[in-house]
Amino acid sequence: MTPAAPDDAKKSFEQAYAELEANVRMLEDGDLPLDQSLAKFKVAVGLLQCCVGHLRDAEQQIQQLIGEGADGKPISQLLDSIPGEVNSGDLRRRPRRNEP
Numbered sequence: 001m002t003p004a005a006p007d008d009a010k011k012s013f014e015q016a017y018a019e020l021e022a023n024v025r026m027l028e029d030g031d032l033p034l035d036q037s038l039a040k041f042k043v044a045v046g047l048l049q050c051c052v053g054h055l056r057d058a059e060q061q062i063q064q065l066i067g068e069g070a071d072g073k074p075i076s077q078l079l080d081s082i083p084g085e086v087n088s089g090d091l092r093r094r095p096r097r098n099e100p
Helices: 013-029 034-066
Strands: none
C-alpha cells in the first residue's frame, strides 16, 4: 500500500474519514478524468491508512484499559461488567420534580 502522506498523519480520525468519504464520492460519481481519478485514489489510500492507524491506536488503548489474560489475549468484558464503571442504568433520564 501507499504510505500515508505526512499531512494525513496529523489529521484526526474524523477529519480523515470525512475527507475519505468525499474522495470516494467523487470517484464513485465517475465524472473525473483518469489522471484526476488516480490522484484522488492515491489520496484516498493515504486517508484510509490514517483512519486505520487511529483505529489501531484506539484498540491498543482499549486493550490496555481492559487488560490481558495469562495467555496474552485481551480480556473481553462488557462495559456494564467492568468494576468501578458507570452502569448504563445510571444514565437513564430521571423524571423532573413536576413529572409523575
